[in-house]
Amino acid sequence: MITEAVKKLIRDCVGPENVLESSIDRFGYSYDSSFIPMAKEHIPELVVLPSTTEEVAKVMAIAHQYAIPVTPRGTASGRTGGCIPVAGGLSLALTRMTKVLELDERNMMVTAEAGVRTIDIYHTCAQKGLFFPPDPASWKYSTIGGNIGENAGGMRAVKYGVTSNYVMGLEVVLADGTVLHTGGKAIKNVTGYNLTQLFTGSEGTLGIITKVLLRLIPMPKARNTLQLMFGSLDNACNTIHQMLMSGLVPAAAELMDKISLQAVARHRKLDISPDIEACVVLEIDGDTQADLLKQAERISAIAHSLQVIEVRIAQSAQEVDEIWAIRRGLSSAIGAMAPNRFGEDISVPRDAFPKAVRLIRDIGKKYHLTIAVYGHAGDGNIHPSILCDLSKEGEEEVVHRAVDEIFDAALSVGGTLSGEHGIGLTKRPYIAKALGHPGISTLKAVKQALDPKGILNPGKIWE
Amino acid sequence: MKSRLEHQPLLQEVKEIVSQCDRCGTCLTVCPLYGIKDIESSSARGKNNIARGILAGVVEADHEALKAINFCLLCRTCIDSCPNKVKTDDAMIAVRQFFADKNGSPGIKYQALGSLMKNRKLVKLSAGALQLMRGMRLNHLVPHGMAPREFTRKQYLAAFAGPAILGSIPGRSPLKRSLTGKVAYFKGCGMQMLFPDAVQESIRILSTASSVQLVNNGCCGLPQLAHGLRNDFLEMAKETIALFEQTDIIVSDCASCSGTLKHVAAYFAGDPAWRERAAVFSAKVMGISEYLFEVGYQPRNQSQALITFHEPCHLGRGQGIKNQPRELLKATGNFVEMAGANSCCGGAGSFHIDYPDVSKQILAKKQQNIEASHANLVVSECPTCLVQLNKAAANSGGKFKVMHISQVL
Structure with a gap:
């Protein structure tokens, strides 16, 4: 509980216009873009919107003195609950520090x-x-x-x-x-x-x-986009490997599996053949258009040696946008397929990508769950999305078991829990397995040294 | 946690919409209200999740929640950029209705406005309407928003039209093709009360393309629908449907009216007695620029004015009518596209009356864009927008004038 006197101290630091106190305004700082359900317990006691480092420093000094939990926040686009103030206290939103x-x-x-x-x-x-x-x-x-x-x-x-x-x-x-x-x-x-x-x-x-x-x-002077459609996931992944090994490094190499593709097709009213098992979207960049043309030809040759079904090289800025719209709209398209979605973010060595995807598919079959898989095939970061309906009896338990096994699968091929979303709240239970005890105790020692009172984003990374 | 509220039919409707929100935050970058008041509850994400919070029993369905839900322009800007196309406007309208039902009334202000617009006689006294509103102490509803009466089409011609055209009688436009059938003009309340000169021009233009039926219609129902008077809206919609049964095309020169009338069908989709009639009705509705473009209307004169277009939310995002008014204006000679032409002007029905300070700040951005375009004339197709733009014109010290599209075509 923050006392009225302390609230006044904070208001005096940043000005009352930069503090939100009404319950409806504070509620807006209780969620992020993860699948964590909303809860009254996640509503911060106070939202503070500082504009300068000095204000942040003053607010932290007060928080430290009175041992008030502080959860920093940007625009709450995170996927793991990192900015959810589970311990109450302050939500410290830095959205007004915009210079x-x-x-x-x-x-x-x-x-x-x-x-x-x-x-x-x-x-x-x-x-x-x-x-x-x-x-x-x-x-x-x-x-x-x-x-x-x-x-x-x-x-x-x-x-x-x-x-x-x-x-x-x-x-x-x-x-x-x-x-x-x-x-x-x-x-x-x-x-x-x-x-x-x-x-x-x-x-x-x-x-x-x-x-x-x-x-x-x-800034690279020229860029272009290619879309490759494959009848098999292995050929799609192998195309990327062979490209990289031959010195062709694309600026992006994204892979979508069949479930993901069909989700986008439905969402965007496109017609994508059911024969397509995997789609790869590549961005290439270089100094000149001639450069790009050469790269595109080499990529096309590699893809054809691996039974590519279709190679599409964007011919206009509009076509570039069209191709990327498929990839960028993916997360939402998949989210729209079911009442609930658990999106994960495992990361594996690049050559383990097809194996990890196969393991994930097996998990889906075992638990009768639809799992869409897409990700950054060029760097081994995979986003499996479990589609489910938590209002169904027993579904939650099944989903949790499937998630456990997905993490085990990632670790078994030499990968890790999170490539880019962080641990936050959603992956806390798995971190010990990923890092081992020496890993955890070293992290905790660092935490103890820098935040002895445990006021900074409590409840995140570990419990 | 689930609450009993979840089974309330209106909230069921809300749930279907807001459960599509992935909470990503895309809307924060475009929501005009978040642009002015940068706290989560102002944004589309904030409000959709308040609705979700009410459903989940995390947010109290109290006055504070209603206040947040009312603070929405219904401008659909968020929907345009939303990856899941979450219909924030429909969700907000339904939540407002839920509150009105729960409280037994949408509140005195919206009740008064709704009743005024519902009363055809009151609206029809167009010349006297403002006096009447003053008498009813409702004059604050239209604060210095009137188009200056001296600024009529005649003035426009004198100021901006090419000399060869000046003084000529409007002739019949050569039409590319005609939409066969009887055309009726839907007279909107806002146009009738605030811009009677523009109404006359709309009728005159329509008459050059076809013989126009003038129907003694009532309000389109949007003010009622938007603020928790759904039953009134439905009742009025039924009257309107019956009234226009004999016509083939219904043209409105108000974007909010044409938009609302096109959506009437959706509100009767679950009503077997009215479904069919409502669908037929909505399919007949056209915005005036949409209609004129379709029939290949040629403007009556060339203009020397540099004209820019302010795209009403309910025209562009609401109905997908974007290029038609612009093409028509280009045909008058000098057209310039301004930056942010489709951003909300802050009018939004009665929003500018309810939140004058916020509305003013949104309008200031619009004014900047109009001035930067160097246009002498900004044209639009919505009375609320025209009210706002007239305020901007006054604030700019006469750098530009404002007219309804019918007055310049």
């Missing part, structure tokens, strides 16, 4: 506040011919702070890596309100522990990220 502070063209770096939308970072940099590659599916509305907190991935990871590969430095408000600066613009930097990478992907459990320094690369 791009500096675009340093010579060093090719950008500094921004945590609440800037990722797509706005991309556009700001693109205007100067610079490229910030990470593009999680939510990048149009997710904040950069949230993306760094979760170490979000995206489709371009196969060639350009994930968010952490671009984070050079951070400003972090620690649990007691101390403002810490990590990293910097020096490319080589081995002074001390790499705290920048420690906070990246820490899901708000170690500190509040308020500013970010990101590395950029030159």
